[in-house]
Amino acid sequence: MSHIVFHYHVAGDSSDIAARSESLLLEQTVELSRAAASDAWVRENIVGEVLSIKPRESGGFAVTIAQPLRTTALDPAQFLNVAFGNSSLQPDVKLVGVEPPDEFFKTFRGPRFGANALREKLGAFGRALTATALKPMGLPPEKLAALAYSFAVAGIDVIKDDHGLADHDFCPFAQRVELCQRAVEKANAETGGRTIYAPNLIGSPASIQRQFAFAREAGVGAVLLAPMLVGPALLHELASAAALPIIAHPAFGGSEWIAPEVLFGDIFKWFGADASIYPHLGGRFSYSRDTCLSLAARLNSSAHGLKPAFPVPAGGVKTSRVREVLSFYGGDTMLLVGGSLLESGEVIQRTKDFVAEVASVSKALAS
Amino acid sequence: MSHIVFHYHVAGDSSDIAARSESLLLEQTVELSRAAASDAWVRENIVGEVLSIKPRESGGFAVTIAQPLRTTALDPAQFLNVAFGNSSLQPDVKLVGVEPPDEFFKTFRGPRFGANALREKLGAFGRALTATALKPMGLPPEKLAALAYSFAVAGIDVIKDDHGLADHDFCPFAQRVELCQRAVEKANAETGGRTIYAPNLIGSPASIQRQFAFAREAGVGAVLLAPMLVGPALLHELASAAALPIIAHPAFGGSEWIAPEVLFGDIFKWFGADASIYPHLGGRFSYSRDTCLSLAARLNSSAHGLKPAFPVPAGGVKTSRVREVLSFYGGDTMLLVGGSLLESGEVIQRTKDFVAEVASVSKALAS
Incomplete structure (x- = not known):
């Protein structure tokens, strides 16, 4: 069976980095010293290999380890x-890269819908998508x-619940989903638009399955899920079954344990996210320019036969930053502007301005 | 409704710590500036309060925030x-403490069995418990x-799967559980012992429910679960229903995001863990003396009307360290010795030595 390659950054100095890398290798699978892992089949088929140890300019080491794919089950x-x-x-260790073999992607098939199907659903082509949050x-x-009605009338593409709903x-899930979905449908009927509503699923796995079934029945266009809060494997389970x-x-x-581009770019996509929200630089968070570009590129990619997903830069993005953000990412992006649309009473006008700005900047960038 | 108090450590300097604390407060719930969160009911019932900001000797600040319990749903x-x-x-921020009000514990009832029921099940009183791992x-x-048969014959209390099983x-769950459980039953029948086997449940939530049902049917005495891998809410779901x-x-x-004593001590216990494994100081990990003591004390506690759970210090613990570890924690501990029992072919003898050492040290400490 093939191998899956993991890249780590490890602090430490050259005197013990070889031993540290060996223990890192063994910690993930056999959890024994090489001497104690004496079974011949285990040594041959389960114990992986340290492929390389390289000093990093900023200190510490880049350690690359191959593990047999079968260890992941x-x-x-x-x-x-x-x-x-x-x-x-x-x-002392951070996970900064994962390179699975082709075989991995027979199970982890990535987005079930992907960026193109979302564009079809929304009737939105040749431009970035717009999104906002109910809060x-x-x-x-x-x-x-x-x-939701105001956002939809103003022509936004995706209205998601805030992830804290x-x-x-004081706001039961079923009632919220029913009313918000009806409001969006009413607006769509009036404007001819195709706005979709994405309620937030949160709770224990059994609650989420109930919420998911209810939301589907109500006719929502997508769902929002915070995989680390509800369990990342649940994302894979829902995406495998999801309509x-x-x-x-x-x-x-x-922060500072798994590189954001790996967790929110690669892993969430492999597990089935059709779009992945992350903090754009300059907002309330602190991702670097390189991190943001790399994260978006991984989502946009169609490598491994996976459908592209939408990067959704967010976190303090405003209409005044649309040009900057779209110039940075290009048009295959879903721009999420949240709080700033609510900062005065003129929600519809502010939202229209955001939608128009995205259309106009997308057009300018494409030409 | 009552409030839940959160303690954070926040990096930064005094010039902006007030604003930083305000944004931390708002980020968890309304995700809006106070100005934009203009709804009167929201201001009154949802927006929490920064209770205190205190400089820390080691730099940065201790920030204490109260959030309305109802925000947690x-x-x-x-x-x-x-x-x-x-x-x-x-x-720049770490979560270092959570103080829920009494009302919280009507939903989060902690261990369903707890330390005393585990002692009854094992017939193990007046001494620390012994545990090891199949690997x-x-x-x-x-x-x-x-x-498993060797460990059980040697009289160990708890045999858990390694959490990577x-x-x-090459080792299907159902077959493993069936054979290991039968092996432990056979040993118990021969020795009159009451060793229990705890298989590892891992996978998507649906897989885990199937595994749990199978393991119960097979007659196992407990299960092992890594809540962060499978979703912490699943621990609560299983514990609420679990037999x-x-x-x-x-x-x-x-590491370095939620204090270990909060995550593995408080939260896992509140969500229903009857025992919680964590790396004891001096092993392959790096928890401090204070962290380990605090973690164990939280698990041992019967505060809030919760049953005590067992602290399970692990990670490189050996028979030669039993005296040191038990002197440190006292007898209401489950000592997990893993790899070192396998380091030669004499598994039964090594395990007997471990079991005898725990009994002897426990007796010495009690007198």
């Missing part, structure tokens, strides 16, 4: 375990539905 | 979201079962 949770299970507890937490379903007593596009949210994703 | 995933959802993406990944079910082609004790494993738990 081609299971999403066990894949994460082999990638960064016990070793994630060690502060804040605390509004009752009626007020969120009124907001749960099944709250709806899934927008992934990065909440509870941590 | 009393849902495990949404609780994590309010605690450390978006803010976990920001490298390495790669052995076929027959060999793991032979190992998944539903592998088996759950041993939590820390894999994929990360």
Whole structure:
């Protein structure tokens, strides 16, 4: 069977990096010293190999390890375990790259819909997509539905719940989904638009399956899911079965342990995200220019026979930054502008301005 | 409704810590500026409060924030979201404490069995418990079962799967569980012992439910689950329904984002772990003395009307360290010795030595 290659950054100095890399290799699978892992079949078929150890300019080492693909059981949770299970507890090591073999992608098929199907669904071609969020937490379903109506009338492509909208007593999931979806349908009927609503699924796996079934029945166009909050393997489970596009949210994703482009770019996409939200540079978060570009490129890619997914830069993006952000990413992007559309009472006008700016900048960039 | 208090460590300097704390407060719930969160009910019932900001001796600040409990929807995933959802993406902040109000514990009831029921099940009183792991990944079910038999004959209390044992082609879950459980039953019948076997549940939530049902049917005494790999909310879901004790494993738990005593001590226990494994100081990991003591104390505690759970220090612990480790933690501990029991062919003798040492040290410490 083939191998899956993992890239780590490891702190430390040259005197013990060989031993550290060996322990990192063994920690992910056999959890034994090489001497204690004495079974011949295990040595031959389970114990991987340190491929290279290279000093990094900024200090520490780049360590590349190959593990037999079969150790992952081609299971999403066990894949994460082999990638960064016990070793994630060690502060001296970060996971910065994963290169699975082709065989991996027979199980991990990526987006079920992908960027093109989303464009078809939305009737949105030759331009970036627009998205916004229903917020804040605390509004009752009626007020969120009124907001959804305003966004949809203004012609936005995707209206997602804020990822903090749960099944709250003050805003029950079922009622919210029903009212918001009806509001969006009403607006679409009036404008001829094709706005979609994506409710947030959050809870234990059983709750999420119930929410998913309800949302589908209600006719929503997509769903929002924060894989790290609800379990990344659940993303794979839903995407494998799903009849709806899934927008992934990065909440509870941590920082400085798995490179964001790997977690939100590669892994979420491999597990089935059709679009992946992440903090664009310059907002409330701190991703670098290179991280953002790399993250988007991985989502946009059709490598390994996977459908492209949409990068969704977010986190403090405003209409005034549309030109900057689209120049940075290009048009195969879903731009998420949240809070700033709500900063005055003129939600419809502000949203129209955002939608028009995205259309205009997309056109200018394409020509 | 009552409030839940969160403690964070935030890097930065005094010039902007007030604004940083305000944004941290708002990021977890409304995700809007205070100005934009203009709805009166939202301001009154959803927006929490920064309770204190104190400089830390080691630099940065201790920031304490109260959020209305209702924002958590009393849902495990949404609780994590309010605690450390978006803010976990920001490298300047760590979650170091959570103080839920009594009301929280009506939903999050902690261990369903707890330490005393585990002692009853094992017939093990007045001493620390002993545990070991079936490994390495790669052995076929027959060999793991032979190992389980050896451990059980030697009188160990708990035999868990290594957390990397998944539903592998070379060691299918069902066959492994069946054979290992039969092997342990055979040994118990011969020795009069009460050793229990705890198989590892790993996969997507649907797979885990199937595995759980199978393991229960096979008669196992407990199960092992790595909540961060399979989704922490699944721990709560299983514990709420479960007829088996759950041993939590820390894999994929990360480092330097949520304090280990909070994640593996408090949160895993609140979500239902009957025992929680964590790296003891001096092993392959790097927890401090204070972290380990605090983690164990939280698990041992019966605060909030929860049953005590077992701390399970692990990670390179050996028989030669039993005295040191038990002197450190006291007798309400489950000592997990893994790899070192396998380092020569004399598994039964090594295990007997470990079991005898724990009994002897426990007795000495109690007198």
